[in-house]
Amino acid sequence: MGLFSSLKDAIFGSAEAKEVAVKKAPPPPPAAVAPPPPVLQPVDLDETLAYMAxxxxxxxxxxxxxxxxxxxxxxxxxxxxxKEMAQELGYTGALDGSAEMNIWLHKAVMAKLGEAKA
Structure with a gap:
């Protein structure tokens, strides 16, 4: 498993992601019998990261x-x-920790996380 997969799992599989999903789930309809379990909404990346922070x-x-x-x-x-994650995601520039590499890596990670939640 690559570093990106570890990062993705740390977000989408986190307790915070589950808490955000439960908060967003519609309330169950009133009923005389036990309501069905709540239907969890897809993980909202922005809300989950904000909640984690x-x-x-x-x-x-x-x-x-x-x-x-x-x-x-x-x-x-x-x-x-x-460096490892940048290579994993296809970065072709210098792997020197420069602002250019870090900015590219952040954009690439956020784009892939956006794809993963869809």
Whole structure:
């Protein structure tokens, strides 16, 4: 399993994602018998990440920083891991931890996460 899969699983499989889905589920109709279990809504990436950041209570720039995004989900954001994920996602530039690489990586990760939730 690659680093992107680990990141995706850390978001979509998180307790926070389940909590957000339950909050968004429509309330059950009133009934005399036990209601069916709530139908969970698909994971909302933006709401889940915001909720994760709120629960951790630490400043985070996860919306634009790959390092902060990785830290938010409990991943090692070292240069070695960012290089590995960049290669995994098809980055062809210098794997030097530059702003260019990190910006590209963040955009690529967010795009793939958007595809995964659809």
């Amino acid at each position: 709120e629960k951790r209570g630490q400043p985070s720039n996860y919306k634009t920083s790959i390092v902060d995004l990785m830290k938010l989900v409990g991943m090692d954001s070292s240069l070695a891991n960012r």
